[in-house]
Amino acid sequence: MGARSGFLAAVLAAFVISGLFTGHPEAAWPLAQLDDYLLNILILAGINVVLATSLNIVNGHTGQFSLGHAGFMAVGAYGSAALTQINGKACLAALSFLGPCAQGGLFVCALLFGAALAALAGLAVGLPSLRLRGDYLAIVTLGFGEIIRVVFQNTEAVGGARGLTGIPPQTTLGWTWAVAALCIYCVSALVNSTYGRGFLAVRDDEIAAEAMGINPTRYKVTAFVVGAFFAGLAGALYAHLIGYISPEGFTFLKSVDVVVMVILGGMGSTVGVAFAAVGLTVLNELLRQAEQYRMVAFSLLLIVLMITRPQGLLGGMGRFFSRKGGNP
Amino acid sequence: MNRLLELEKVTVRFGGLVAVSEVDFHVADGELVGLIGPNGAGKTTLFNLITGVYTPTSGSIRFLGQEVGHMSSSDITGMGVARTFQNIRLFSSLSVLDNVVAAFNLHLKSGFLGALWRGNAFRSEEQSIREEAVRLLEIFGLAETAHAPCRSLSYGDQRRLEIVRALATRPRLLLLDEPAAGMNPTEKVELMRLIQFTQERFGLAVLLVEHDMKVVMGICQRIAVLEYGRKIAEGTPAEIQRDKRVIAAYLGEEVTDA
Numbered sequence: 001m002g003a004r005s006g007f008l009a010a011v012l013a014a015f016v017i018s019g020l021f022t023g024h025p026e027a028a029w030p031l032a033q034l035d036d037y038l039l040n041i042l043i044l045a046g047i048n049v050v051l052a053t054s055l056n057i058v059n060g061h062t063g064q065f066s067l068g069h070a071g072f073m074a075v076g077a078y079g080s081a082a083l084t085q086i087n088g089k090a091c092l093a094a095l096s097f098l099g100p101c102a103q104g105g106l107f108v109c110a111l112l113f114g115a116a117l118a119a120l121a122g123l124a125v126g127l128p129s130l131r132l133r134g135d136y137l138a139i140v141t142l143g144f145g146e147i148i149r150v151v152f153q154n155t156e157a158v159g160g161a162r163g164l165t166g167i168p169p170q171t172t173l174g175w176t177w178a179v180a181a182l183c184i185y186c187v188s189a190l191v192n193s194t195y196g197r198g199f200l201a202v203r204d205d206e207i208a209a210e211a212m213g214i215n216p217t218r219y220k221v222t223a224f225v226v227g228a229f230f231a232g233l234a235g236a237l238y239a240h241l242i243g244y245i246s247p248e249g250f251t252f253l254k255s256v257d258v259v260v261m262v263i264l265g266g267m268g269s270t271v272g273v274a275f276a277a278v279g280l281t282v283l284n285e286l287l288r289q290a291e292q293y294r295m296v297a298f299s300l301l302l303i304v305l306m307i308t309r310p311q312g313l314l315g316g317m318g319r320f321f322s323r324k325g326g327n328p
Numbered sequence: 329m330n331r332l333l334e335l336e337k338v339t340v341r342f343g344g345l346v347a348v349s350e351v352d353f354h355v356a357d358g359e360l361v362g363l364i365g366p367n368g369a370g371k372t373t374l375f376n377l378i379t380g381v382y383t384p385t386s387g388s389i390r391f392l393g394q395e396v397g398h399m400s401s402s403d404i405t406g407m408g409v410a411r412t413f414q415n416i417r418l419f420s421s422l423s424v425l426d427n428v429v430a431a432f433n434l435h436l437k438s439g440f441l442g443a444l445w446r447g448n449a450f451r452s453e454e455q456s457i458r459e460e461a462v463r464l465l466e467i468f469g470l471a472e473t474a475h476a477p478c479r480s481l482s483y484g485d486q487r488r489l490e491i492v493r494a495l496a497t498r499p500r501l502l503l504l505d506e507p508a509a510g511m512n513p514t515e516k517v518e519l520m521r522l523i524q525f526t527q528e529r530f531g532l533a534v535l536l537v538e539h540d541m542k543v544v545m546g547i548c549q550r551i552a553v554l555e556y557g558r559k560i561a562e563g564t565p566a567e568i569q570r571d572k573r574v575i576a577a578y579l580g581e582e583v584t585d586a
Contacts, residue, residue: 186444189443189444189446190440190443190444192443193438193442193443193446193450193454194429194430194432194433194436194453194454194457195433195436195438195439195440195442195443196443197422197426197429197430197433198430198433200419200421200422200426200430201419201422201430201433203421204418204419204420204421204422205417205418205419205420207381207401207413207417208413208417208418208419209419209430210400210401210402210405211379211401211402211405211410211411211413211417211494212402212405212410212430212431212433212434212493212494212496212497213402213405213406213431213433213434213497214402214430214433214434215400215402216402222440268421
């Protein structure tokens with residue numbers, strides 16, 4: 001019983017749903033008639049769930065303020081596109097032994113490759129910068145996020161400022177929500193263990209945590225690498241959804257968007273953050289009618305929410321599988 | 329008796345200030361030692377040196393014969409030194425039970441991957457950690473509040489929880505930094521009993537920093553006195569009470585007519 005079977009059920013559900021929502025009009029199931037616009041929003045919501053819940057382990061559970069999530073997303077996006085687009089033909093040929101599954105196999109490899117690269121970037125950024133705290137860490141991660149973006153902007157091999165086009169659009173609803181389920185599972189499973197109490201201990205009091213034999217640096221770097229890994233996955237999914245990526249898509253503002261989702265959902269509440277990610281994605285589309293007033297309405301909403309519920313929507317409650325009498 | 333903790337000519341400087349100067353000191357296995365001194369004498373600094381928060385400028389600190397002066401706090405705790413804090417430092421967002429569970433991290437066998445995979449070994453370890461944490465809480469009369477947020481505990485109970493949390497790291501030496509601060513006389517008497525009980529029950533050595541003379545004199549087998557970062561006296565409570573330099577440090581010197 002418990003977490004693992006719950007997770008398997010979630011992944012299964014994601015795949016079943018993806019079967020239903022293939023987006024092909026010829027599919028028999030009526031739900032499959034979903035129009036492309038709606039489908040895109042649902043996929044984007046899933047990607048945002050991955051981004052927000054993965055940032056939550058850094059900003060929420062471990063209490064480190066990172067502002068560089070878009071940078072890791074960019075690494076994942078470009079890393080995966082390197083396999084499917086830039087070296088697409090060669091990679092497909094290499095995987096030809098998979099027969100009809102070669103395309104899908106390559107996609108999975110690309111997702112994992114992008115995520116692994118992002119995790120490496122997370123390690124490289126985390127090791128030196130996680131000695132800093134609070135505002136200083138925020139500024140350093142912001143800087144690193146921008147550096148990553150500028151590097152891509154100036155690398156002609158990946159299209160420079162023009163960006164990279166022609167990435168095969170392989171991201172489906174099922175893939176996205178399967179990754180989202182995986183991300184929610186991993187973050188919740190990590191935090192809800194004796195091992196994971198270390199993240200929360202570091203957040204609450206670093207000095208006391210250290211005095212209890214918990215190595216804060218190791219925990220912070222772990223959180224950072226896990227966060228970067230899933231940000232990379234999200235980036236890879238995004239690249240293969242839109243089919244086009246450019247450095248402009250991974251600016252500081254994208255990082256802020258994710259931070260907003262985490263704060264809105266309630267730092268440290270996985271369920272709350274996931275809901276906030278979906279909610280904000282949908283809201284963003286609903287407010288499209290309001291055009292130039294969209295950001296005003298958005299900001300107003302945030303201000304009102306922060307005044308009335310500073311701990312976030314579900315802050316301080318509802319861990320994914322907290323036991324009876326878990327954390328308050 | 330074999331020496332658990334040994335300090336030899338330990339000095340630490342912060343810029344021009346010599347906070348602790350050439351202190352020789354030791355704690356033997358199973359001993360209850362008091363460390364007293366006026367405000368600013370360097371007691372807490374000495375604590376922070378032993379627990380690796382500060383690194384000594386010179387001198388050596390050995391625990392179980394191994395030099396620990398340059399080790400990190402968490403590694404020193406791993407060797408068997410646990411502490412409580414002068415101003416309570418609990419993990420404020422966690423429940424009473426989870427505060428204790430977090431401290432079991434040190435001896436955890438299943439780490440990152442175990443938590444992700446959640447196999448049988450992981451589950452039985454989690455189960456046994458929880459049981460042991462509850463058992464510890466029971467010993468200290470906190471089991472009923474196990475699922476309450478730790479902030480909701482009374483001041484005295486929070487202090488007790490800090491001791492429980494420190495014990496969860498399975499120490500051989502327990503450092504208590506002013507545990508009686510802010511307690512009323514009844515609570516202090518209870519605290520003295522609790523410290524003695526803890527020491528006997530868990531077979532620990534205890535080093536106690538305390539302002540309250542009644543507490544220190546009542547339970548310590550040996551007392552060291554610091555003043556301006558130097559050790560000015562060491563001995564049994566009776567010896568310390570008679571020591572002229574100690575009396576001078578606390579009450580000022582007698583003016584003698586020449």
